[in-house]
Amino acid sequence: MTTDSLKKLALAALLLPAATLPAYAHVGIGPTSSFPAGFMHPLSGLDHLTVMIAVGLWAALKGGKAIWAWPLAFVGVMLGGAALGMAHVPMPFVEPGILASVVVLGLLVALAVDLPVSAGIAIIGVFALLHGHAHGTEVPENAAGLxxxxxxxxxxxxxxxxxxxxxxxSGLKYRVLTRAAGAACAAIGVGLVFGAF
Incomplete structure (x- = not known):
């Protein structure tokens, strides 16, 4: 199997679970219960969906340690922000910050901004805190928080x-495709800011 075939197979394997929903045979579980509701939350909002993919795109552009450090930092800080939201700790500028995160992370990818891993973690961390806080405040009443x-x-x-x-x-040869995806993320962010979506 060629390298290109392996890349396509890996991409298909990653996309397949996101395109499926489990079947539930019992009443009271499903999209309104805890785990499935939490799982669907980032997939149901264009702002969250776009930012999560943009973090991965930017990490791939940076390469090296950023490929694992940036996504893990996002998830870790996001969970901390969610705990704050669930505890009803007020946080200013959550919604404007989330909208800004879509534009900023999209531009970081589109412009292929090459920052030190620690600076990327700081930027991603701020946005992850805001996204996490939003997730935490939106936990359904009947859902188990964890x-x-x-x-x-x-x-x-x-x-x-x-x-x-x-x-x-997309590889180094087609890095322009990754950057174009970043530009699309930024455009989505601008659209969200102006209420186009």
Whole structure:
């Protein structure tokens, strides 16, 4: 099997779980219960979806340690932000910050901004805190908090992996495709700011 075939197979394997929903045979579980509701949360909002993929794309562009450090930093700080949101700790500028994160992370990818890994962690961390806080404040009343958090953490990891896989699959030769995806993320962010979506 060629390297290109392996890349395509890996990308398909990463995208397949995101395109499926489990079947539930019992009443009271499903998209309204804890884990599935948490899992669906990042997938149901264009702002969250776009940022999670953009983090993966940017990590793939940077390469090296950033491929694992940036997504893990996002998930870790996001979970901390979710705990703050669930505890009803107020945080200013959550929604404007989330909208800014879509534009900024999209531009970082589109412009192939090459920052030190620690600076990337700081930027990603600020945005992850805001996204996590939003996730935490939006936990359904009947959901178990930890199960809900596990659901959105898993979905976030999967979206990061989709971004990484897409960035790596395009390779250095087609780096322009990854950057174009970043420009699309930034454009989505601008659209969200002006209410186009």
């Amino acid at each position: 199960d809900y958090m596990a659901g959105f953490a898993l979905a976030t990891i999967m979206l990061h992996l989709v971004g990484i896989a897409a960035g790596l699959a």
